[in-house]
Amino acid sequence: MAVGSLLILPGDGIGPEVMDEVCRIIEWFEKKLDVEFEKKFDDVGGAAYDKYGTPLSDETLRIANEVDAILLGAVGGPKYDNLEFSLKPERGLLKLRKELDLYSNLRPAQCFDALSDYSSLKPNIVSGLDIMIVRELSSGSYFGEPRGIEKSKTGERYAVNTTYYSESEIERVAISAFEIASKRSKKVCSMEKANVMEVGVLWREVVQKIRDRDYPEIELSHMYADAGAMQLVRWPKQFDVIVTDNLFGDLLSDCAAMLTGSLGMLPSASLGNKNANGKLKAMYEPVHGSAPDICGKGLANPIACILSFSMALKYTFDLKKEAELLDKSVERVLSKGIRTADLLQKENQKPSSTKEVCDEILNELNIQL
Numbered sequence: 527m528a529v530g531s532l533l534i535l536p537g538d539g540i541g542p543e544v545m546d547e548v549c550r551i552i553e554w555f556e557k558k559l560d561v562e563f564e565k566k567f568d569d570v571g572g573a574a575y576d577k578y579g580t581p582l583s584d585e586t587l588r589i590a591n592e593v594d595a596i597l598l599g600a601v602g603g604p605k606y607d608n609l610e611f612s613l614k615p616e617r618g619l620l621k622l623r624k625e626l627d628l629y630s631n632l633r634p635a636q637c638f639d640a641l642s643d644y645s646s647l648k649p650n651i652v653s654g655l656d657i658m659i660v661r662e663l664s665s666g667s668y669f670g671e672p673r674g675i676e677k678s679k680t681g682e683r684y685a686v687n688t689t690y691y692s693e694s695e696i697e698r699v700a701i702s703a704f705e706i707a708s709k710r711s712k713k714v715c716s717m718e719k720a721n722v723m724e725v726g727v728l729w730r731e732v733v734q735k736i737r738d739r740d741y742p743e744i745e746l747s748h749m750y751a752d753a754g755a756m757q758l759v760r761w762p763k764q765f766d767v768i769v770t771d772n773l774f775g776d777l778l779s780d781c782a783a784m785l786t787g788s789l790g791m792l793p794s795a796s797l798g799n800k801n802a803n804g805k806l807k808a809m810y811e812p813v814h815g816s817a818p819d820i821c822g823k824g825l826a827n828p829i830a831c832i833l834s835f836s837m838a839l840k841y842t843f844d845l846k847k848e849a850e851l852l853d854k855s856v857e858r859v860l861s862k863g864i865r866t867a868d869l870l871q872k873e874n875q876k877p878s879s880t881k882e883v884c885d886e887i888l889n890e891l892n893i894q895l
C-alpha cells in the first residue's frame with residue numbers, strides 16, 4: 527500500500543551516516559508491512575553547496591513543497607565555516623523551515639527507563655518522563671523587525687531585536703499544541719513572560735481564547751517561562767504538552783532535552799499548514815548537528831534520526847501502531863545494554879557502532895512483529 531512520499535536529505539557530517547540506518551529501517555517497513563513510500567533523495571547544507579553552489583537549490587525546495595514529509599540528517603561543518611553568511615549550510619535548513627512555513631516545532635522529551643541513570647537529575651524524577659514541547663518556529667525574536675547592530679549619534683554601537691507576534695501566529699501554534707494534546711493526556715501548559723512583555727500578555731489571551739472556544743476538554747494552565755524552566759528541572763512529570771514562543775522554546779526544549787540523556791537520542795518534527803494532499807507540511811530531523819568530531823568513525827548514535835522517522839509515521843502517515851513498534855524496538859535494544867559510545871557510563875563497557883545499533887533494532891523489529 528502506498529502511504530505517501532518522502533524527501534530524504536542526509537546533509538553533512540554524521541547526517542548521511544545516521545540516515546543510512548534510517549533507510550534500512552524504512553526498507554524493513556516496506557518489506558515486512560503493507561506500506562510503501564515514494565522516496566526521493568537530495569542534498570542540503572554543505573553537501574548542496576558543494577554540488578549546486580547553494581545550501582538549498584530551488585529544485586530541492588520545489589520537491590520539498592510537493593512531498594508529504596522531509597527527513598533531514600544534519601547540516602554544517604568546519605569546511606564551510608568561512609563561507610559568507612547566505613551560503614552557510616545552516617541557511618539551507620532555515621530557508622526550508624521558512625519557505626515551507628513550518629511554524630510548529632515538536633520536541634519530545636522522553637526518558638527511556640534503561641537510560642534514567644543518564645540524566646543529570648535523579649532517576650525517580652525522570653524515569654517514565656514523556657513530555658512534548660511545542661515551540662513556535664517562524665516568528666518572534668529570531669525574525670522580528672527592526673533588527674540589527676547600529677551606531678547611535680554619539681558613535682556608540684547598539685543592537686536591536688524585536689519580539690513580534692500577531693494573533694494569527696499565536697493562534698495557529700496554539701491549535702497545533704491542542705491538537706497534539708487531544709491525542710495525549712489532554713493537558714497543555716502555555717509559557718510566556720506576560721508579567722514583563724506585552725507579547726506575553728497577547729500570547730496568554732489568545733491561547734486561552736482558542737482553548738475556551740474550540741478545545742474545552744483540554745486542561746490549560748499558564749506559567750511564566752522562567753518559572754517553567756525551574757519546574758522543568760524540579761518535577762518535569764507535572765507537564766504533558768508545553769506550548770511556547772520561539773525564543774523561550776529554544777531554551778526550554780534544550781533544557782528538557784537534557785533531562786533524557788544524550789543529544790543522540792532526541793528527535794524533532796516541524797509542522798506547517800496543510801499541503802495539496804491534505805497533510806500537514808512536515809520536516810523530521812534529529813536535534814543534534816553534524817558532529818564533525820565523530821564523523822566517519824561509526825560512533826554516531828542513529829536513534830535520534832530513527833525516532834524522527836517514527837514521528838513521521840505518527841504525525842504524517844497516521845501509522846501509530848507502526849511507530850509504536852519502532853519505539854518499542856528501540857527501547858528493548860537499550861534495555862539490553864546495547865548503545866553507542868555517547869551513552870556509555872562504565873569504562874569497560876564496549877560501545878556498539880552506528881550500524882550495530884541499527885542491526886539490533888532491526889532484529890527487535892523482527893522479534894516484535
Ligand code: NAD
Nearest residue numbers: 600601602603789790814815816817818819820826827868
Ligand atoms: P552537534 O550536535 O553536532 O555536536 C555536539 C556534541 O554532541 C558533539 O560532541 C557530538 O559528537 C555529539 N553528538 C551529536 N550528535 C550525536 C550523535 N548522533 N551521536 C553521538 N554523539 C553526538 O553540535 P555542534 O558541535 O555545536 O555543531 C557541529 C555542526 O553542526 C556545526 O556546523 C553546527 O552549525 C551544526 N548544527 C546543525 C544542526 C542541524 O543540522 N539541525 C543543529 C546543531 C548544530
